[in-house]
Amino acid sequence: xxxxxxxxxxxxxxxxxxxxxxxxxxxxxxxxxxxxxxxxxxxxxxxxxxxxxxxxxxxxxxxxxxxxxxxxxxxxxxxxxxxxxxxxxxxxxxxxxxxxxxxxxxxxxxxxxxxxxxxxxxxxxxxxxxxxxxxxxxxxxxxxxxxxxxxxxxxxxxxxxxxxxxxxxxxxxxxxxxxxxxxxxxxxxxxxxxxxxxxxxxxxxxxxxxxxxxxxxxxxxxxxxxxxxxxxxxxxxxxxxxxxxxxxxxxxxxxxxxxxxxxxxxxxxxxxxxxxxxxxxxxxxxxxxxxxxxxxxxxxxxxxxxxxxxxxxxxxxxxxxxxxxxxxxxxxxxxxxxxxxxxxxxxxxxxxxxxxxxxxxxxxxxxxxxxxxxxxxxxxxxxxxxxxxxxxxxxxxxxxxxxxxxxxxxxxxxxxxxx
Amino acid sequence: xxxxxxxxxxxxxxxxxxxxxxxxxxxxxxxxxxxxxxxxxxxxxxxxxxxxxxxxxxxxxxxxxxxxxxxxxxxxxxxxxxxxxxxxxxxxxxxxxxxxxxxxxxxxxxxxxxxxxxxxxxxxxxxxxxxxxxxxxxxxxxxxxxxxxxxxxxxxxxxxxxxxxxxxxxxxxxxxxxxxxxxxxxxxxxxxxxxxxxxxxxxxxxxxxxxxxxxxxxxxxxxxxxxxxxxxxxxxxxxxxxxxxxxxxxxxxxxxxxxxx
Numbered sequence: 036x037x038x039x040x041x042x043x044x045x046x047x048x049x050x051x052x053x054x055x056x057x058x059x060x061x062x063x064x065x066x067x068x069x070x071x072x073x074x075x076x077x078x079x080x081x082x083x084x085x086x087x088x089x090x091x092x093x094x095x096x097x098x099x100x101x102x103x104x105x106x107x108x109x110x111x112x113x114x115x116x117x118x119x120x121x122x123x124x125x126x127x128x129x130x131x132x133x134x135x136x137x138x139x140x141x142x143x144x145x146x147x148x149x150x151x152x153x154x155x156x157x158x159x160x161x162x163x164x165x166x167x168x169x170x171x172x173x174x175x176x177x178x179x180x181x182x183x184x185x186x187x188x189x190x191x192x193x194x195x196x197x198x199x200x201x202x203x204x205x206x207x208x209x210x211x212x213x214x215x216x217x218x219x220x221x222x223x224x225x226x227x228x229x230x231x232x233x234x235x236x237x238x239x240x241x242x243x244x245x246x247x248x249x250x251x252x253x254x255x256x257x258x259x260x261x262x263x264x265x266x267x268x269x270x271x272x273x274x275x276x277x278x279x280x281x282x283x284x285x286x287x288x289x290x291x292x293x294x295x296x297x298x299x300x301x302x303x304x305x306x307x308x309x310x311x312x313x314x315x316x317x318x319x320x321x322x323x324x325x326x327x328x329x330x331x332x333x334x335x336x337x338x339x340x341x342x343x344x345x346x347x348x349x350x351x352x353x354x355x356x357x358x359x360x361x362x363x364x365x366x367x368x369x370x371x372x373x374x375x376x377x378x379x380x381x382x383x384x385x386x387x388x389x390x391x392x393x394x395x396x397x398x399x400x401x402x403x404x405x406x407x408x409x410x411x412x413x414x415x416x417x418x419x420x421x422x423x424x425x426x427x428x429x430x431x432x433x434x435x436x437x438x439x440x441x442x443x444x445x446x447x448x449x450x451x452x453x454x
Numbered sequence: 455x456x457x458x459x460x461x462x463x464x465x466x467x468x469x470x471x472x473x474x475x476x477x478x479x480x481x482x483x484x485x486x487x488x489x490x491x492x493x494x495x496x497x498x499x500x501x502x503x504x505x506x507x508x509x510x511x512x513x514x515x516x517x518x519x520x521x522x523x524x525x526x527x528x529x530x531x532x533x534x535x536x537x538x539x540x541x542x543x544x545x546x547x548x549x550x551x552x553x554x555x556x557x558x559x560x561x562x563x564x565x566x567x568x569x570x571x572x573x574x575x576x577x578x579x580x581x582x583x584x585x586x587x588x589x590x591x592x593x594x595x596x597x598x599x600x601x602x603x604x605x606x607x608x609x610x611x612x613x614x615x616x617x618x619x620x621x622x623x624x625x626x627x628x629x630x631x632x633x634x635x636x637x638x639x640x641x642x643x644x645x646x647x648x649x650x651x652x653x654x655x656x657x658x659x660x661x662x663x664x665x666x667x668x669x670x671x672x673x674x675x676x677x678x679x680x681x682x683x684x685x686x687x688x689x690x691x692x693x694x695x696x697x698x699x700x701x702x703x704x705x706x707x708x709x710x711x712x713x714x715x
Contacts, residue, residue, distance in 0.1 A: 110517045148567035155573050208565045210558070216513060216520035216580050217543050220560040 045363035067375030079412035094263030118257030136168035140261040145211030160248030179203030179227025192237035193230040213253035328434035336438040344450035353443035364435030386413040504700040508693040533705035582687040597624035612637040654680040667694035
């Protein structure tokens with residue numbers, strides 16, 4: 036495309052006071068970088084929260100008996116008293132293209148005792164082969180080894196171990212009300228002690244091989260409370276849950292398929308809050324930039340009042356002058372955007388690949404039930420790259436508006452006479 | 455807080471120094487009683503010295519039914535030992551109450567475990583009684599303001615109906631207790647327990663008043679949870695002996711582990 040004279044003039048004008056142009060351009064480019072990188076950090080924190088909140092234990096989709104939540108009654112197993120074909124159900128769930136893996140679980144409440152110390156605990160019966168494909172809890176190892184299937188072994192949280200004063204390989208007593216009305220009790224060996232960083236989990240959760248827990252609480256092997264499902268993309272959970280519900284509807288009576296967005300709406304709210312903050316960020320950064328750029332443009336156009344007057348005297352209309360100043364602003368925006376992108380993208384790529392570990396500054400913390408690790412994780416912020424680009428151009432144009440109007444209103448005769 | 459279960463046990467097993475004759479003497483005159491006096495007399499009837507007995511506890515829940523036979527021993531209000539005799543799966547399991555502590559002995563693993571404070575309000579042995587019911591020993595008259603809400607005939611039986619509301623700062627969980635007591639012999643008939651929202655939580659019924667071990671006692675106690683009226687726990691007293699000369703040392707962890715018989 037052939038450059039119009041206005042574009043050429045605008046381009047030359049940018050080169051007249053290079054230092055000033057460089058500062059203006061730098062301001063806009065850094066504003067762009069700040070917005071995109073901050074948005075990337077926000078998205079990183081959301082991804083961390085969603086990933087840990089759903090990946091540590093809960094899974095992205097859970098299947099229960101319809102009446103299981105919120106009471107979590109021992110008797111409310113999927114498929115009722117007769118149970119279900121666990122292997123066939125898992126196969127049906129894993130047949131969905133969005134599903135990575137699925138694992139069965141049994142829950143019970145009771146006591147764990149060692150010596151004179153006794154604490155209340157929630158027991159989770161997990162399939163030791165399938166569970167690591169769904170959640171990372173079995174990976175949160177601190178000491179010891181994994182429990183072995185078919186044995187009375189378990190993993191307990193670090194805080195529970197401290198309260199019971201036990202170490203790996205110590206024996207402890209598990210007591211739980213069983214489904215037949217008896218008091219289930221047996222000796223178990225502590226295989227390992229995990230540490231998730233989430234106080235509630237580390238204090239009150241014990242992971243038991245699913246068959247050992249079913250024996251303890253007198254549940255048959257085909258009676259389970261939950262199927263936890265892992266998806267490749269957590270945000271695919273709601274539509275996948277609908278599909279699974281339809282797929283299981285005919286086979287598994289009275290089950291409820293819930294995505295994490297339903298189970299933990301607070302995580303969704305946090306995510307939405309973070310994303311809404313991006314707009315506030317754009318507004319704040321570019322409003323500040325507007326004033327800086329407007330000041331420079333005002334100075335640049337004021338210095339050229341005689342030129343504008345001459346153009347007017349040679350027959351240029353006020354509209355032509357407006358167009359000239361705006362063209363200059365668009366060119367400035369364009370160059371700033373290119374510079375901004377050249378700064379931003381390498382930072383994003385580097386940061387995404389090697390997030391700095393901030394644990395020397397602060398520890399992990401929990402937000403909406405999910406652990407947020409002390410790393411500055413960055414996710415590619417997607418649409419914000421374009422939104423921020425549009426905002427940058429809008430800033431340049433907005434900043435040029437007042438100087439452009441003033442320049443277009445220059446009175447040719449008086450200005451050329453020096454009045 | 456008065457403990458229905460222990461009280462129930464004591465009402466027949468460890469009952470205080472009140473024989474049938476003594477109760478009859480206390481009960482005279484039968485009219486014009488202060489409500490506090492009535493409650494205190496029933497309360498005292500349900501407290502006492504050493505005792506020994508056999509009870510049957512039938513628990514009916516919406517998922518299962520289970521009847522256990524248990525031997526029980528008690529000494530005053532501080533000590534009690536309950537050992538399950540049958541069914542076979544539970545046989546040997548025992549509960550020791552010593553002061554504010556409850557220990558469960560589990561023969562399968564040969565361990566005694568102490569029930570933590572956080573679980574005191576949970577179910578005792580799957581029944582509709584809580585661990586707290588076993589432990590709490592406060593007297594009703596110390597914690598509640600008591601008024602007579604009705605005095606007269608219910609059917610053919612002359613009764614008092616008492617309305618108990620907690621005194622300020624009283625460490626109790628019930629916001630209101632309604633209590634019916636027979637005038638003739640100060641025998642409790644029923645008690646209804648209400649929570650802080652004034653909703654009925656559970657009802658206790660005493661029945662089958664018989665002379666056992668030389669005393670008139672209600673030999674059946676039934677608790678019905680209000681939210682699941684189809685469920686119940688019924689305690690039936692089969693054998694009773696009083697003043698059997700037990701020592702405090704009997705109620706120790708060492709004895710808990712042994713076949714105390």
